[in-house]
Amino acid sequence: MNQNEVPSPCPTGLTTPKALSSSFGDANCMEQLLVHCANAIETNDVTLAQQILWVLNNIALSDGDSNQRLASSFLRALTIRAAKTGSCKMLEAMMGEESHSHLAIGTHKFSVIELANFVDLTPWHRFGFTAANTAILEACEGFSVIHIVDLSLTHCMQIPTLIDAIASRHEVPPLIKLTVAGDNRRDIPPVLDLSYDELGAKLVNFARSRNVIMEFRVVHSSYTDGFASLIEHLKVQHLFYASEVGASEALVINCHMMLHYIPDETLTHDMDTNSYVYDYGYHSSTLSLRSLFLKELRSLDPTIVILVDEDADLTSKNLVCRLRSAFNYLWIPYDTMDTFLPRGSKQRQWYEADICWKIENVIAHEGLQRVERVEPKSMWEQRMRSANYHGVPISEDSVSEVKAMLDEHAAGWGLKKEDEHIVLTWKGHNVVFASAWLPA
Incomplete structure (x- = not known):
């Protein structure tokens, strides 16, 4: 089939939005x-772009069924790409005023309560929280201090x-030490409406209410350079506690859907620069910041590393x-939403x-702006083994907790x-x- 030919399963000759919607509503089409x-x-x-966009603009309804809403989001993204690259300059005018609804989506800033409720809507995050917590408790048994480094997309909602x-x-x-990487420039959703210092104060107060002593520390560090400042901070801490006689501190690295924002090989090669290495002290043309970060963590001899992420390939x-x-x-996510969130609800709009x-x-987006570089589980397994880790089974207790x-x-689910x-x-x-x- 010629790449410019509309595939045969999609009928042609239909002129009304209603007819288009019913005939083109199949996800494959x-x-x-x-x-x-x-x-x-x-x-x-x-x-050709105008012809296809006209069809999509009539069938990819932002308030339609899950397939239509999914296609609507991709239509919006393609329109933005065309505008950014300067290609097909007639597209936006051709699509008409109705198309502007595709571009009017903002990111909500959550309060802590809103974000906690938002995270609880589906197992998307709770799955990782539940599995991780059980594994952490098992690995840290007998330690008087547990130092948790929380690299989480959800702003410590697991804690x-x-x-x-x-x-x-x-x-x-045990004494809990919680370290987070705070980045004031981070605009990856979900976005929180308070600072990490304010969040830390709330967590410390919550721990106190449970008779747990917690220390909270923010290290200003970003995924853009592989959390280089965080690594340096942890190295200093590691040397200090290694010199302490009788110190009994577990080091937990909890990575929840954040590591795929660290630049990978495709970005390094696209940019054709060595500038990503920063403070690591060595450079290898075969290693991305993603792999360098895991190797630097390994040098800290952590008690356990938890890795939770989406199982897809967007690289x-x-x-x-x-x-x-x-x-x-x-x-x-669009399909799951139809099972638990009514149309018009604020939570569905935020989701x-x-x-x-x-x-x-x-x-x-491309280059540094394209940060959603999700990798499949198999690639993360390869990275972890190359960085000298070995996987440990998720226990039956943890599996039971997740099933519940x-x-x-x-x-x-x-x-x-x-x-x-x-x-x-x-x-x-x-x-x-x-x-x-x-x-290992």
């Missing part, structure tokens, strides 16, 4: 239209449940490959705005084991993996 649109934009084929578990498990709870340099991968992964942000970043949590949600690790599924499709690692 929408994916093909989006792929052809992306090709047309990349090759600056204005006529209160961990504090509760520690308080109920110990008659005299391709090719736009169409990324579009296909994203489309065949990000239908899942979909976050997914729209992700789709826009994957499709509309899933029972609180829709019937489509499931759990399966892959090697030592566990995977959250929706209708049989991999969503998020949770893994635990020890220094």
